[in-house]
Every structure is written in structure tokens, then in C-alpha cells.
Amino acid sequence: MKNLRNLIKPKTKNTKEEIGKSLKNNLNNIKSILNNNSDLIIREFKISDNYSCALIIIDGLTSGDYIYDYLLKTLMIDIRTTNLLNNISTVNELFNNILDYMITLIDIKVSIYFEDILDYLLAGNSILIIDGVAKCFVIETKGFTDRGVVEATSQTVVRGPKDSFNETLRTNTMLIRRRIKDKNLCVTERKIGTITKTNIAILYIKGIAKKTIVDEVHKRLDKINIDGVLDSSYIEQLIQDHRYSVFPTIHNTERPDSAAGALLSGYVAIIVDGSPYVLIVPCLFLTLLQTSEDYYHRFHFGTFIRIIRFIAMFLTLLTPAIYIAITTFHQEMLPTPLLINISSQREGVPFPAFVEALLMEITFEILREAGVRMPRAIGSAVSIVGALVLGESAVQAGIVSAVMVIVVSITAISSLIAPTYNLGITVRLYRFFFILLAASLGMFGITIGLMILGLKLTSMKSFGVPYLYPLSPTNKEGLKDSIVRFPLWTIKKRPNLISDYNETRQEKSSKKKKKNRR
Amino acid sequence: MKHKHILLIFGFISCLFILTGCWGKKELDELALVSAIAIDESELGYLVSVQVMVPREIASDFSDELTTVKLFSDEGESLFQTIRKLTRDLPRKSYFTHLMAIIISENIAKDNMVEILDFFLRDPEVRPDVPIFIAKDTLAQDILNVLTHIEPIPASKIKKVGLNFQTNYYGVRDTTFLNLVTSIASAGVNPAIMGLTVYGNKNEGEKNVNIQEIEAKAAIKITDFAIFKNEKLIGWLNEDESRGYSYLIGEIKNTIITIPCDKNKTQNLEITSFKNKTKLKMENGKPIINITHQINSNIAQLGCSIDKNNYQKLEKLLEKEIIKDSQHTLNVIQKKFKSDVVGFGELIHRKKPVVWKKLNQNWDDYFVNLTVNLSAEIKINRPGVVDGDVIKKILK
Numbered sequence: 001m002k003n004l005r006n007l008i009k010p011k012t013k014n015t016k017e018e019i020g021k022s023l024k025n026n027l028n029n030i031k032s033i034l035n036n037n038s039d040l041i042i043r044e045f046k047i048s049d050n051y052s053c054a055l056i057i058i059d060g061l062t063s064g065d066y067i068y069d070y071l072l073k074t075l076m077i078d079i080r081t082t083n084l085l086n087n088i089s090t091v092n093e094l095f096n097n098i099l100d101y102m103i104t105l106i107d108i109k110v111s112i113y114f115e116d117i118l119d120y121l122l123a124g125n126s127i128l129i130i131d132g133v134a135k136c137f138v139i140e141t142k143g144f145t146d147r148g149v150v151e152a153t154s155q156t157v158v159r160g161p162k163d164s165f166n167e168t169l170r171t172n173t174m175l176i177r178r179r180i181k182d183k184n185l186c187v188t189e190r191k192i193g194t195i196t197k198t199n200i201a202i203l204y205i206k207g208i209a210k211k212t213i214v215d216e217v218h219k220r221l222d223k224i225n226i227d228g229v230l231d232s233s234y235i236e237q238l239i240q241d242h243r244y245s246v247f248p249t250i251h252n253t254e255r256p257d258s259a260a261g262a263l264l265s266g267y268v269a270i271i272v273d274g275s276p277y278v279l280i281v282p283c284l285f286l287t288l289l290q291t292s293e294d295y296y297h298r299f300h301f302g303t304f305i306r307i308i309r310f311i312a313m314f315l316t317l318l319t320p321a322i323y324i325a326i327t328t329f330h331q332e333m334l335p336t337p338l339l340i341n342i343s344s345q346r347e348g349v350p351f352p353a354f355v356e357a358l359l360m361e362i363t364f365e366i367l368r369e370a371g372v373r374m375p376r377a378i379g380s381a382v383s384i385v386g387a388l389v390l391g392e393s394a395v396q397a398g399i400v401s402a403v404m405v406i407v408v409s410i411t412a413i414s415s416l417i418a419p420t421y422n423l424g425i426t427v428r429l430y431r432f433f434f435i436l437l438a439a440s441l442g443m444f445g446i447t448i449g450l451m452i453l454g455l456k457l458t459s460m461k462s463f464g465v466p467y468l469y470p471l472s473p474t475n476k477e478g479l480k481d482s483i484v485r486f487p488l489w490t491i492k493k494r495p496n497l498i499s500d501y502n503e504t505r506q507e508k509s510s511k512k513k514k515k516n517r518r
Numbered sequence: 519m520k521h522k523h524i525l526l527i528f529g530f531i532s533c534l535f536i537l538t539g540c541w542g543k544k545e546l547d548e549l550a551l552v553s554a555i556a557i558d559e560s561e562l563g564y565l566v567s568v569q570v571m572v573p574r575e576i577a578s579d580f581s582d583e584l585t586t587v588k589l590f591s592d593e594g595e596s597l598f599q600t601i602r603k604l605t606r607d608l609p610r611k612s613y614f615t616h617l618m619a620i621i622i623s624e625n626i627a628k629d630n631m632v633e634i635l636d637f638f639l640r641d642p643e644v645r646p647d648v649p650i651f652i653a654k655d656t657l658a659q660d661i662l663n664v665l666t667h668i669e670p671i672p673a674s675k676i677k678k679v680g681l682n683f684q685t686n687y688y689g690v691r692d693t694t695f696l697n698l699v700t701s702i703a704s705a706g707v708n709p710a711i712m713g714l715t716v717y718g719n720k721n722e723g724e725k726n727v728n729i730q731e732i733e734a735k736a737a738i739k740i741t742d743f744a745i746f747k748n749e750k751l752i753g754w755l756n757e758d759e760s761r762g763y764s765y766l767i768g769e770i771k772n773t774i775i776t777i778p779c780d781k782n783k784t785q786n787l788e789i790t791s792f793k794n795k796t797k798l799k800m801e802n803g804k805p806i807i808n809i810t811h812q813i814n815s816n817i818a819q820l821g822c823s824i825d826k827n828n829y830q831k832l833e834k835l836l837e838k839e840i841i842k843d844s845q846h847t848l849n850v851i852q853k854k855f856k857s858d859v860v861g862f863g864e865l866i867h868r869k870k871p872v873v874w875k876k877l878n879q880n881w882d883d884y885f886v887n888l889t890v891n892l893s894a895e896i897k898i899n900r901p902g903v904v905d906g907d908v909i910k911k912i913l914k
Contacts, residue, residue, distance in 0.1 A: 328543050331551075332615030332643070336674070339551070339616060344573035346546045353545065442542065 016113040023131035027054055033118060045076055048085050051094055052131045061124035063143020070104045071126060071139065078102075091132040098130075099137070107140030119197060146171065152254050154421060157293040161257045169199050169273035175256035176203060180263060184208070190221065192235070196228040199273040200235065203259075208266045208499050213463050217268050217281060232275035239281075241462050246429050248422040249462040251283040258292040266499025282463035282498065286471065286482050288423040289313065294485050302485040310483055312414035316427045319414070320357045321438035321446050323407045327353045329442030345401035354439035356400050360408040361435070363390055365428070368412070465497050473497075550610040553587060554619040554673035556658035557634055559626050560593045566600040567591035567659040568612060569673055576670050585726060586670045589662055597637045614643035618673040619680075620650045620695055621714060623658040627744065627751035635699050635749075646696035649680050652744040652751065654713040661714055664723035664736050676738060680712060683740045685771045688764035690743055691861075702749045705878060706863025709746040710763060713754065714738055747857040747882075755850065762847030765811060765840055766860045768794035774818060777839045783821030787836055787898065790814050798869045804889070805866055805873060811840055811894040817901045823910045829898040837894040844892050858885045 019026050027042060034040050039059040046052050055071060075098070079085060084101060088094050099108065111117050112135050121127050124142035149171065152164035165172045173187055184206040191197045200221065204214050220239040229235060232252065241249045251267075253259055254276050259269050262280045270279040289309050294302040326333050327342060334342070349356060367386045374382055395402045411431065418424035430453070437445030460467035470478025478495040480486040492506055551571045558565040568590050575586045590607050594600030601612060620638065622631060638644045653661050662672065669675035680693065692698045692709045701709035716736055722728055723736030742754040743763060755763055764770050770792040777785045795810040815836065817829075824832055851859055863881050867874040877884050 327546050331544070331546065331549065331613065332645075336553075336616045336618070339546075340571060340573045340576050340671075343546045343549075343551065344577035347574050349547070 016115050018112050019114055019117065019129070019134055019136060021132050021134045023052060023054055023129055026129055026136075027056075029114065030056065030118070030121075033114070043072070045072070047075055047079060047094065047098075047130075051091060054129050056121060056127040056129070057141070058121060058124065061122075061144050062126055062141045066105065066141040066143060067126060071128070071141070074102050074104065075128075091130060095130055095133050095135065098128075103137070103139060105139055105141065109138040110135050111138050112136075119191075123197070123199075149175065155254050155258075155291070155419065157255075157291065157296070160293050160296040161255070163256060164254045165256060165259075165271075165276040165278055167274050167276055169201055169271055172256075172271045172276075172278065173201055173203070176260055176263070176269070179256060179260040180205065185263070192221065192224050192226070193229040194225070194227050196230070198229040200229070201271040203263060203269040203271065205263050205266070208264070208494070209268055210266060210499055213282060213465075213498075214268055216463050217270065221270075229272060230274065232270065232272035232277045232279050235270060235272055236279055242460055245456070245460065246426045247285070247457070247460065247467070248288065248420075248426065249283050249460065249467070251280040251287055251420065252277040252422070253280060253420075254278070255292060261292055261295070265494050282465040283467075284462065284465065284469055285457060285467050288420050289418070289483075291419040295488070299485050299487045306483055306485060309417055309419070312417040313423075313427055315414040316411050316418075316424075317431055318434060318446065319407050319411050320361060320431060321434035321449075322443075323403070324353045324357050324435060325438040325442045325446055328439070333443075342401070342403050345403055348398050349401050350399070353404075354435070356404050357407070357435055357439075360400055360404050361411070361432070364408050364412055469497050470495055544611070544613075548610055549613040550608050551616050552612050552614050553616065553671050554621065554662055554676065555614075555617065556621040556623070556653070556662045557597065557626055558623040558658050559629065562593040563595040564597055564600050564626075565591060565593050565657075565659065566597060566604070567662050568601070568604060569662045570608070570612070571616075571671055583726065585665060585724075587665075587672060589659075589724075591659060597634055614641065615645065617644055617648050618671070619676040620648055621653055621658040621661050621676075622650065623653050624655075624744075624751065626658075627652050627746075630749065631751075632702075632749050635695065635702070638695055639699060644695075647694045649677050649693055650695040650698055651676065651680070651712050651714040654715045654741050654744070654754065656716050656720070660716050660720050660723075661738055663720070664716055664738050665726065665728045666738070667729040667734070672738070676714065679738070679740060683712070684769070686773070688761050688773050689769045689771075690764070691767050691769055702746070704864060706858065706865070706867045706874070706881065707861035708748065708857045708859045710743050710755070710859040711746075713741045713744050715741045745851065745855050745857055745859055747855070752857060753855055755847065758843060759847045759850050762843035762845075763851070763859065765792075765844045766794075766809065766847060768792060768811075775815070775836060775839060777835050779822040779835070784819075785821055785824075785832060785835065786817075786819035787815040787832070788818040790816060790899070796865060798865060800870070800873070805870065805877075806889045806891065807862055807865065808891045808893070809844075811844070811892070813840070813894060813896050815896065815898050817898060820908075826905075833896040833898055836898075837896050840894050840896075841892050848890055848892070852886050852888070856882060856886050858882070862888055862890070 019029075023044075027044075031040070031042075037058075041057050041059050043055045043057075044052065045055070053075070055067070057067065079102060082101075084097050085094075088097060099110070109120075111120070117127055117136060117138065120138045124140075124144060126137075126139045126141045128137040128139060130136070146168045147166045149163045149166060151162045155164075163175065165175060169189075177185065177187075182205065185203065186206050187201050187203050189199055189201045192200050202214070202217055202221070217239070221235070224235070224238050226234065226238065236248075236250045236252065237243075239250070251262075253262070259278050259280065263269055267280050267282065270281070272279070290306065294306060297305075327346070331339060346353070351359065367382070367390065370382055371379075391405050394400045395405055415424050415428055418427065434446060434449050437449045439445075441448065457468050458466070458472055466473060469475065470482055475495060475497070477491070477493040478497075480491050481495075489506070492504060494505055550568075551573070552568045553571045554569040556567040556569075558567070569587045570590060571587055572584070575584050590604050592600050592603045592606065594603045604612060622634065626634070638648075639646075651661075661676070664672055666672045666675040669678055683689065684693065690710050690712055692701050692711050698709050698711060701707050715738075716723060717739050718734065718736035720736055723734075725735075728735050742756055743760040744751050745753050745755060764773075770789060773789045773792070775787050775789060777787070779785045791812075791814040793812045795812055797808045797810075799806045799808065813836070817832075848860075851857060858881065862885065863874070863877070866877065
């Protein structure tokens, strides 16, 4: 339990088995390793009469067009119309000629190890083996279906690009490349997962991203030794800083524009094949409350909406707690008319405020979970039960007070405003902690809770960057783009703890332009 | 091992929450929210009445046409003891943080209020800004026995009537019990606070009938100002004197001044700003105080015609009227009550501490013969929304 990353000890690799010269043996070997799988297709054919070959693919992972047009057709038919076959004497020469002249596909490798061949085969490549050569071609013919680039579903915007990442790594890197056409955008790939062999790409802009952070990412990824990676959250959980903290220390986005924006600021993006959520490190607390849309609207609204989000976060966190604290400990804090209103509603409610709050909050959490999990077809039934039975009828039956329903509603709506879902989750969990504190110690408890929270947040770090940066440690340039958003032309530098060199974002020219505009 | 420790610590911390027993916790439906308290004299010592709000009746949605408040009273030797004695009748703990009025009977005020004020000062539940009133010509309890309508909580009506009177008519300096205590405690000033009384049929006041008809059978009204000497009530200023007292202390925000001009006819001026410029001079080692009333006003209603472009005559009349009232009150408090309710002593204390050191000992005697000169600077700004002499035109 000490370290999840070391759960599976690194396997020392045996010396790799090389492929032999005999086609038959090789094919038998592959068949036996792959347990005669039904989606394994081996096409044996001949190039002229002397040379027998075999093309091996996994059905479904490859593009049929590629294989027909550029492999089988060229090798079986087109080759006869050339004079390539006439000049060769050995099979090795044929091998080289095919590589040099015949295969009109771009990504082609030569491999000699069984293990590599199988990895490539299972990733959607085609394997071409020629009898008598102890080498084989690994030809990139991937062609599986994916969802396509569709509109973002969980991080939506009103104004701004609508496309989102999908489950294919290559599409995702393409989406970012399309936005950042710079030679310094580095994409390094690796495989993680001893069984799933998931491709993982690390993206950063050389010269902007801090080298220590990039190295740290690589170092942490190196340590992972797990059998499977099914979503980027696996990687998130295995490389995050504070593993027991409720607060997320790795940001995620499904929007290529936010990812590109983060790269421009010096962040590092981690794309995991099979996950539409791209991880972004380091993660700062404030960035969890920001969306790319803040920059697409003009700065007044950008600032306004960020402040609203901040308020909403505190509402989610504290509304039920403050309600409990005030109604059970500090009745003097309420204005008399409000107190009378609440008091008249509380008359006849059989539970203390704490139980009442807990009851409603848990009910709402159940309702929300049901909303996510239920089949779409019964959605309306659930909303009727939720809205009418749990809201209105519960009040009329005198089980809960109307104020409590309002409190829960405010909490619920506020919690949905969090631009990243995982921050919403964090705040929802902490809310129960605060309810408990408020019920036992009142406002005093809430204050203690806030102090603990503040201390916790200030002590946290994400990939070496303080979690509350640029609030603490304070950075003047960083504050321009924090809870408020200054006009774009005033944000001239990148936050210096994230990218320590190449700080300048824009030269004076942008400002001059502005003057000219006047 | 490490996890065992964490679990243990977590266990201990969660015990802390449970074992406190939620100290200080009081659910809303276990409290009797006291809106007003009235204190009368009785054979035993005190007769204490608390007006408790009935939230269900006040919040209109739930109204069952029962009274919005309930009165609980009992007698006892001391104030606090009597409040606790109320538990014989009250099913919930009385809770004083939302207290809106303290009403003290004339007899108690005449006798000794210090004990009562001490309780209110010490009690953490009572806010220092609770308005305090003296019941005139009636039991304090009777005042809490009147139902009111526009403000469904009678105590709230009392509080707001006090405020409204203060801002739109004339007022006193000592409105809250903390003011009262401060005035009692300081040497150079004596308190004066508003009086309350019940007009109409006292017996009908407590019934719902009182608020079901347009005209109330009984109503709580602000009446004369009570004058104190130190902590003891010594008398009342009548309506004109009360008004004069407000001029002297400059406690006027907006008011109306009526000047008789002809037979049964009056000129009315609305005062929009009223400030006192007070100066202290020493003549032959004796302090002389000059008060200048600086007044801005508009014409509100004319009974007699005036010169259209010349308000000087009217200004003169107003000046005379105001000085007349102030002077009269000054005479009353100097000669009749011999109590420095205006706070001239405090003024001397602040401006000439050396002189005050000498006068401090027998200030009450000295005050009687203190020279106070009154003057007024009047400005009439606007004739209202009509220009010229409307009456003259109508009469033509």
C-alpha cells in the first residue's frame, strides 16, 4: 500500500526472441502465441513464383483500403509490370527493393523481434514476412473507427471553439497541432500498461515549458507499472502529488483550445490513447475555476463570471453549514423578520436542523447520481419524483422546512458552476465536512474548518508549483489572470513559476496597436 | 502501522465532535423569541412581562388568525429571578437577542432603574441598541397588551414608531438603553427619554378585534419626554417643551414648524436641516454658552399671504417661534427640574477641562444659573412646488 506506483514490480525483460528465416515457422510461432485468435488474418501469397510471403493483420484494426491498394495490389499485380524482379538474385535484395520501391505507405519499419512484431500487430499495423529473410516489415495501416471530432459534452462554451478531443490519440495531437503550428511543440510518446500497452503522448512547447516540470512528468511516468490504463484518470491517480487529498492536483480538459492555451502558458499536456480527457500539469487551484471562455469574452464579463464562480464555490461549500450554524447556535445573527420566517417553517419539523440538512443533501446526491446513471428514457420520471415529491411534498408533509429546500437548491446549482467537474466533486465532499463542523461547533467550527482548508491549500504543491500560486506566493503578473481577468493587452508575461524563461507573451506592439486604434 | 495511527487520530478527532454534545446548541423551535419586555413595580418587587413572538402567526402563510404575540408575566424579587420564574408558564427558553423594546414603568423609573440597567448591560443576549421607553400614565404591562396591525409584532411597532417620530418629527438623544446608561454615568449630562402611553380602551387592545377594524380600539403612542436627574425620573416635559428640548439638543432631522399668523391661521415650514452651533465663552471666569440654531427650511403650507419674493418676514417669524420654544424649555429644565438634560456640563468638560474640574463638584447647583444665549440663522429655500402666493389668487 505504500506506493501504488510500485505495486507491480518492473519485469526484467528476457532476451528477445528473433524471427527465423522460415516463413512457415514464423507463422506457426505467431499463431501459437496469439492462440489461433479468430480475428488474426494471415494472407499467404507469392511475389513471382519464387518468393512466398505472408501478410498478417488483426481484423478490424486495419484499413482495408490501405491493404488492398498499397500492399496486396502492388505486391501481387503491379510488381509484375516493373522490372524489379528481373534484376534481383537474392531474397534479401527483393526485401530491400520492396522497401525502396514498392510499398507506397509512409510509416514503415523493419523489425526482427517477435515481441515487437506482435505489439505492432496488435496496435493495428500490418506485418509482411518474406520467406527466407529473418526480418519483416511493420507497416502502419491503422484504420479503426472512432467517434469523430464532436462537440464537447462536459465542458461546454457559449462562445469559442466547439470541437473536443476524442478517444484517438492521433486525432487529439492533430487537434493541438492544428492550433499550435510551432516547431517547438514537442510530442513524445511512450507506452504504459503491461497488458493494455496504451500510447501516451506528452506535449509541451520547448522554450516555454519549464524543463524541470517536463523532466518530472517523465520521471513519474517512468515509475508507473500497471497492467492497464483505460482512461487518463489512471495516469492522473498514479502521478499526482497529494494522493490522499480531496483536491485534484492535475487538471483535465476535453477542449483542444484550453489545452493549447495551457501549452502556451508553459503547462505540460499528457494525452492518453482511449481517453478524451487530456491531463494538464501542473494544476493550480485557480485554474480549476477558469475556463477558456473567460478569454473569449471581453474582459469585463470574463472578470465578472470568474468572481461569480468564486462566490458559487463558497456557496456550495458553506451554505448548508452556515444555515445549520445560524439556526442552531447563532439565532442572533439573523434579522428578526428572517428569523421569524425560518422559525415559523421550522415549527413542526421533527428533526434538528443538522439531520434535516443531512437528509436533504444526501437525497440530492442520490438524485444527482441517479440522473447520471439512469437510462435516458426514464429521465422525465425521475425529474418529476425529484422536483415534486422531494421538494414540494416533503415540505407540505412537514418533514423538511422550505428554507432547507432552498438551501439545498442553492448548493446544488452552485456546485454545477464549477468549470471542471473534479473541483465540483471536491467541494461537494468538503461540504459534508463543514456540515459536521457546523452542527457540532457552530460558526466557530466553520472558521476552524476554513482555517484547516486554507492551511491545507497553501501547503499543497503540484509538480513543484505551489497550489495557490499566484495568490500565494504572490505574483503580480500572475494576479492579472487569476480571480479577475485583466484585458489581454495588459497580460504581458507568463506566470514565472510555470515557465521560468521566455516569460514575455507580447511585446509592446500590442499596446501600441491599441493606441492607434484610439 | 502508520495507518493504525492515522485511524486512531481520526477516531479521537471524531470523538471530539460527538462528546462536545453540541455545546451551546439551541434549536429554533426550542426558543421563545422575546420581542419586548415591560417592567412594573409590584408588592413582591417587580412585575415582569415578556412579549413572546409566535412565528407561525406572524409569517402570514401559516396564520390561523390567532394573536401574533403572547404575553407572559410574573412577579418576583429581582428582574432576572422573575424572568426565570416565567418558566412556570413558558414552554420554551426565553431568548432575548431579538428584543425590540424595553418598557419601564414610571414608578420604577422614579424609584431606581440601576438594577434593571445592570441586568441588561451584563446579559450577553440583550443588544445594547434596544430602544428604551418609559410608560406614562399606565402600567408598562398595558403597553405590551395592545395588538397592532401594520407591524404585526407590537414591539416592532413600538421600535419603528420611535424611529419614525425621531426622524420625521422631533426626538431625544437617548433612544437606546446603552445611551441611557452612558448619560446616567457621565457627570455633565442627564438623560431624557421618550414616553409611551396607551390611548383608547386598554381592555380592547389585547383582543384581535383591535386589529380587525379600521380604527383601533387602543393604540400605543409616543407621548412626552421623561426627564431624569442622574438615574431617577423627576418629571415630564409636555409636548411644546419636548419640542423645545429637541431644538436645544439639535436632535431634529426633518420636522414641521407651525407659526400662528392670524386668527386660527398658521404658516407652516418644513425644516430640512437643523444644526446647532454651540460655542463656549468665558466671561469673568464664568462660562457662557451660545447656541445658534442653523436652519434650512421650505414653505410647506401657508395660511396667510406673504410677499412673493421676500421671505425675510417669514424667516423672522420662524426665528422668533423657535427661540421662544427653546427658551421656554431651557427655563423649565433650569428652574423647574434643575437637571442638565441638554449636556451643557459635558460641553464644558470637553472644551474647558480646567474650568470643569472646578464646576464638577456642584454642577447641578451651578447649572440652574448658567447663562445660555439662544439665536437662530434661518434660511427659507423654496416655496414648494408652486411659485407665488396661491392663497391670494384663490381669495381674489
